[in-house]
Amino acid sequence: MKAGSNLENVLSKGLFAVTGELGPPKGNEVSVIKRKADLLRGYVDAVNVTDNQTAIVRMSSIAASSLLLQMGIEPVMQMTTRDRNRIAIQSDLFGATAFGIKNMLCLTGDHHTFGNQVDSKNVHDLDSIQLIDCVRTMRDQGTLLGGEEKIEGEIKLFIGAAENPFGDPFEFRAIRLAKKVAAGVDFIQTQCIYDMNRFKEWMKMVRNLGLHEKVHILAGVTPLKSGGMARYMAKNVSGIIIPDEIIDRIVKAKKPAEEGIKLCVEQIQELREIGGVHGVHIMAIEWEQMTSQITEMAGLLPRPKVA
Amino acid sequence: MIKAEQKPLEEILLYLKSYDRILLSGCGACVTVCQAGGEKEVGLLASALRMARMKMGTPLEALEATPARQCEPEFAAELSETVEKVEAVLSVACGVGVQTLARHFPKTPVFPGVNTTFLGETVTHGVWEERCQACGNCILERTGGVCPVARCAKQLFNGPCGGSSKGKCEIKREADCAWQLIYDRLNGLGQLYRMEEIIPARRWGVESRDSGLRRIVREDLKV
16 A cells, blocks of 8 residues: 555455545635535545646645545645745655645746736646655655655555546647656546547547546546536637537436536446546535436445445 | 837836936847837837927937847947946836846846747737747657647647637637648648657656756857
8 A cells, every 4th residue: 555545445455436626715714624524525535626726716725635634634735836935845745745645736826927926936846747756755755856865755646637638739648647657646637528428539549548546536527507618618628529429418408407417426436437547636616516316327326434 | 039019108208217317229130020129119219208308397318229239248238338428228128138238237227028828920010929939959840840838828739628629729819720731731741641640748847947947058159
C-alpha cells in the first residue's frame, strides 16, 4: 500500500470505485462543507476537494479536506501548480499529510484569468507532470525535490492526476497519460465524458500502450441539469465535447433535470463495460444531492467496506 | 526584437505637467521596427504634445532626437549637450533605453513614453507576437522551435493542458495553442518521440530572472 487510503484499498482490490466532488465555500462557512458532506457520505469512496477551481477564491483545499476528515469522509485533496511554487507545494504536503490526508490530485489548474483575481501573478513553477514527479520523490525516496535532503516523517499519498481525452491534439492524449504514468501517478480522473465514441477510442489507445494495467482510470461524469447548461458547456468550455444528440435529448425532455440524471446513469453503465475503466468520478457540481440517486440508480450501492 | 506600445497621451501629459522644455528621445533600433519609438513616432508625438499643451495654455518646447541605439552608453553620451538645455527627457525607447539615459543624466528626470511589452516577431504588417521570455535556458531544440515558456499561457513543459481545442488556446481564443504548434512541427519533422520525454522541473532560481539580476561577463571582450 502506498498510502492505505480507502480509495486505494477499493481500487487495489479490483472493485469499481466511485468518487464525488465538493467545492469549498467562498469564505469560511463550515456549514456549507457539512451540508455537502452529508449529501455525499456513504455514496462514494472518496470526495475530491477542489483547489480554487476556475480560479475563484475559495477555502483552501487543505483546510476543507481536513474538515471533511473530521466529518468522517475521505478527501482527495486537489492541488494546482497555478498558485504555489515548489517551496509552498512541499510545505503544504507536509501539512496535508500531517492532518491525515492520504489522496491528492496533481493539477496545473484553471488559468487565473478565468477567476475573480485576474490581476494576480500566476506561478507555474512546476507543471502537473513535474508535480507528480515531485510527490512521488517525496513519498518513495523520502527526500525533497531535486535534493538529498531527508524528510522528517513519511509522506504517504495515493497520487492522482487528471486527463482530458477531449482536449487536442487527440493523438497525443494517450501519450500524455503515459508521461503521467512514467512520472508516478497511481490513479486518473478524466474530464467529464459525453462523447462516448471519442472516449472509447482514447481508451483503446490507452490499452494499446498497456497503461490500463499501470494506472487506475476513473471516468468522469457530470449530470446535465438543463438544456441551457448543455448548450453553454458545449459552446464555452474548451476541452468538453457534447454531441448534438445529447444536447437535443436534454433540450427536448419534458423534465430536463430528470433526463440528465437518467443519461448520467446510462453513461456510468456504459463506461463500466469499457476495458481499463476502474471507476467513475461523479462531478455533480452544486448538485451534490443527486449523487445518492445517481449511485443508487447505477447500481453502485452499497459502497464496499474494505480495511 | 523588443516590442513596445506608446503610452496614452493623457498619461504622458501628466508626467510632463511641471516642465516647459523637454527632450523627446526615440531609438533607431527595435522600437523603430515596431513603429512605437522611431524617428517618425518621435516627430508625431512631439507635435501631439505641443498641440495639447498649447490648448492647455501652457506651451511645451519639445526638442527631438533619435539616437541609433539608446541602450548603448556612447549613443546616450551624444545627447549630453541637448539634455543640458532641457528640464526633463521623455524617452520612447524600450525600458532599457530609458534606464541608460537615467543612468547617464543623474540630474535630469527621464520618463517612459512607451510600455515595453515583449520580445517578439512580426506576424504580419501591424501584428507582432511574443516569442521569447529570455528565460535563460533555451529548450527550443526539444520543442521543434516553438517556445512553450513564451507561448503557452501556463508555461507547460510536458504537453498541452485540457483546454487546447482545435488548435487554439482556451485563454485567448485568437491565440494558437503552443503545444499544438509543437506537436504539428515535431510530427512534420518525424520527431514526435520528443514529446514522450518528460522535461523535468526547471531551474528557474538559477537560470532565470528569479535568480536576481542577471549579468553576462565576457573576459575575452573586456578592455
